[in-house]
Amino acid sequence: MGQITLNQITKSFGDVQVIPPLDLQINDGEFVVFVGPSGCGKSTLLRLIAGLEDVSSGAIDIDGTDATEIPPAKRGLAMVFQSYALYPHMSVRKNIAFPLRMAGLDKAAQDAKVDAAAKVLNLTDYLDRRPGQLSGGQRQRVAIGRAIVREPAAFLFDEPLSNLDAALRVNMRLEISELHQSLKTTMIYVTHDQVEAMTMADKIVVLQAGVIEQVGSPLELYHTPRNRFVAGFIGSPKMNFFMGAFASEYNAATIGVRPEHLSVSHTDGKWSGKVGVSEHLGSDTFLYVEVDGVSEPVTVRSTGEVGFRHGDTVHLTPDPDKIHRFDNQGLRIQ
Amino acid sequence: MATQHSRSAARIMMAPAVVLLLGWMLVPLTMTLYFSFKKYLPLRGGDLGWVGFDNYVRFVSSSAFWPSVQTTLVIVGGVLLITIILGVLLSILLDQPMWGQGIVRILVIAPFFVMPTVSALVWKNMFMDPVNGLFAHLWEAFGAQPVEWLSDASLLSIIIIVSWQWLPFATLILLTAIQSLDSEQLEAAEMDGAPPLARFGFIILPHLSRAITIVILIQTIFLLAIFAEIFVTTGGAFGTRTLTYLIFQRVLESQNVGLGSAGGVYAIILANIVAIFLMRIVGKNLDA
Ligand SMILES: Nc1ncnc2c1ncn2[C@@H]1O[C@H](COP(=O)(O)OP(=O)(O)OP(=O)(O)O)[C@@H](O)[C@H]1O
Ligand SMILES: [Mg+2]
Numbered sequence: 001m002g003q004i005t006l007n008q009i010t011k012s013f014g015d016v017q018v019i020p021p022l023d024l025q026i027n028d029g030e031f032v033v034f035v036g037p038s039g040c041g042k043s044t045l046l047r048l049i050a051g052l053e054d055v056s057s058g059a060i061d062i063d064g065t066d067a068t069e070i071p072p073a074k075r076g077l078a079m080v081f082q083s084y085a086l087y088p089h090m091s092v093r094k095n096i097a098f099p100l101r102m103a104g105l106d107k108a109a110q111d112a113k114v115d116a117a118a119k120v121l122n123l124t125d126y127l128d129r130r131p132g133q134l135s136g137g138q139r140q141r142v143a144i145g146r147a148i149v150r151e152p153a154a155f156l157f158d159e160p161l162s163n164l165d166a167a168l169r170v171n172m173r174l175e176i177s178e179l180h181q182s183l184k185t186t187m188i189y190v191t192h193d194q195v196e197a198m199t200m201a202d203k204i205v206v207l208q209a210g211v212i213e214q215v216g217s218p219l220e221l222y223h224t225p226r227n228r229f230v231a232g233f234i235g236s237p238k239m240n241f242f243m244g245a246f247a248s249e250y251n252a253a254t255i256g257v258r259p260e261h262l263s264v265s266h267t268d269g270k271w272s273g274k275v276g277v278s279e280h281l282g283s284d285t286f287l288y289v290e291v292d293g294v295s296e297p298v299t300v301r302s303t304g305e306v307g308f309r310h311g312d313t314v315h316l317t318p319d320p321d322k323i324h325r326f327d328n329q330g331l332r333i334q
Numbered sequence: 335m336a337t338q339h340s341r342s343a344a345r346i347m348m349a350p351a352v353v354l355l356l357g358w359m360l361v362p363l364t365m366t367l368y369f370s371f372k373k374y375l376p377l378r379g380g381d382l383g384w385v386g387f388d389n390y391v392r393f394v395s396s397s398a399f400w401p402s403v404q405t406t407l408v409i410v411g412g413v414l415l416i417t418i419i420l421g422v423l424l425s426i427l428l429d430q431p432m433w434g435q436g437i438v439r440i441l442v443i444a445p446f447f448v449m450p451t452v453s454a455l456v457w458k459n460m461f462m463d464p465v466n467g468l469f470a471h472l473w474e475a476f477g478a479q480p481v482e483w484l485s486d487a488s489l490l491s492i493i494i495i496v497s498w499q500w501l502p503f504a505t506l507i508l509l510t511a512i513q514s515l516d517s518e519q520l521e522a523a524e525m526d527g528a529p530p531l532a533r534f535g536f537i538i539l540p541h542l543s544r545a546i547t548i549v550i551l552i553q554t555i556f557l558l559a560i561f562a563e564i565f566v567t568t569g570g571a572f573g574t575r576t577l578t579y580l581i582f583q584r585v586l587e588s589q590n591v592g593l594g595s596a597g598g599v600y601a602i603i604l605a606n607i608v609a610i611f612l613m614r615i616v617g618k619n620l621d622a
Contacts, residue, residue: 146522
């Protein structure tokens with residue numbers, strides 16, 4: 001079980017309110033990702049759920065009981081920290097067994113559980129090493145192992161992959177996803193990397209300045225962002241925004257078109273501009289096109305084999321069904 | 335080539351310091367060794383020639399020798415025990431956010447800046463004096479008979495005085511060590527269900543082990559040589575005669591330089607035994 005409900009919780013540090021009143025429902029077995037720019041309160045929200053910070057007001061419900069006043073150890077949640085927070089003077093085995101030892105399990109039961117976790121995480125060969133003798137990815141797995149053995153109601157991850165290099169990050173991302181498939185335990189995962197969010201989440205919570213901008217599945221957020229912030233935050237490369245005359249044609253204050261929904265041609269199209277930088281990734285080419293009247297270069301995603309050069313004049317046409325319209329509050333117009 | 339040049343240049347540059355340090359160490363050491371094999375009584379005939387190991391035998395066979403070694407070890411051990419236990423507690427306390435933290439930290443460090451002679455005199459006259467001392471007043475306030483600290487509990491008194499001087503040092507080193515502890519480790523332990531005492535035992539104390547090792551090593555070196563505190567309080571009476579003090583008495587009170595020098599060599603040996611012993615026990619902590 002791992003159902004978590006946040007009821008009008010707020011958090012202030014001194015006079016600064018970091019989290020204004022916030023409601024959120026996390027269902028059992030869900031993989032929920034908190035994303036948002038740096039400093040928007042993702043870690044704070046996670047620490048509130050963990051109990052490492054006290055809420056200033058509001059209530060946290062875990063599996064139907066009010067957990068607001070329950071100390072962190074009793075909430076049945078396990079957390080994986082960004083710095084891993086392994087105990088440096090203990091062997092990997094002792095690190096993973098620590099929560100069991102604190103729970104007063106006997107030695108044989110501890111060993112059985114540690115061995116099982118080590119097997120799942122490919123750590124069996126490293127059990128007698130110290131954390132200092134492990135690679136970043138292995139340390140990460142030890143941290144996850146220490147969380148798994150507790151059989152928590154939910155896992156909390158705070159940017160667990162941000163210290164790893166790009167290749168390893170992709171691997172660990174898959175491993176964590178797989179772990180979620182096999183354990184079916186609720187997981188709450190904080191990241192500011194929207195690719196991680198899109199690939200791993202059942203449900204994404206987009207935060208800005210402590211406010212939830214939108215909650216939904218990755219594709220919901222991609223197809224129907226509720227406002228300009230979400231539209232700009234989700235999707236890579238970022239959505240292009242057009243204002244003024246471009247937008248009023250569609251009865252909106254701003255329109256947004258994703259790079260993959262623009263077609264580009266040498267001869268004719270709706271808007272014209274000059275090609276600036278083009279990035280060839282092999283599978284795709286990203287063209288940055290300077291269009292008069294648009295302040296930032298318009299990003300276009302094209303196939304790998306396009307013959308556009310710097311300075312060419314090109315014509316862009318948006319896919320009419322894929323245009324996102326926003327009013328002057330930045331809210332989506334249906 | 336460049337490295338060879340810079341290496342010889344470095345040697346030349348370091349030479350003055352090395353020579354000075356060597357001289358600083360070697361001259362007194364050689365002189366001590368030299369006199370330890372002589373019968374040398376400055377006021378009773380001066381240099382009376384070589385006597386071989388006579389001085390060494392006499393120093394050890396004197397009835398004051400073993401008690402002085404024991405006293406030395408008791409004082410060193412007692413002070414280490416007190417400063418480390420209190421130092422750990424104080425540093426944890428000082429690490430908590432509290433009002434007036436800056437001032438409190440300076441106050442805690444203050445005793446370290448007081449000269450040993452002065453602090454021993456202050457303790458002797460203001461605290462431990464059986465008539466006018468603060469402790470005497472305190473005891474009387476509770477209707478008890480004041481303790482004659484420096485004669486009845488002389489060793490304990492010296493341990494208290496020296497501990498008071500060295501506590502700031504231990505606290506300071508341990509405080510910086512505690513501040514370098516990653517707070518996420520404590521939070522992880524908290525989430526893992528470790529109550530405060532377990533967090534102290536499993537996380538904080540192991541983290542401090544290296545700092546404690548350093549405190550033990552440095553303090554031992556200095557504590558083996560304490561002198562002023564004994565000189566101005568008990569003058570070596572009431573079982574407070576340490577090895578250092580015994581040597582002092584041999585050389586200056588009995589004016590027997592040869593015998594004192596032999597004692598000095600024993601002190602060097604004792605210090606080295608203790609140092610090797612400590613290195614063995616705690617050296618492991620340093621390379622972890
Ligand atoms: N202990 C604290 N005291 C005062 N302000 C704090 C404290 N912890 C966090 N804040 C503030 O709360 C805000 C949210 O911080 P938080 O750490 O939750 O951000 P975040 O979304 O996790 O950012 P990042 O992606 O950089 O980790 C920040 O503006 C930060 O300055
Ligand atoms: Mg954070």
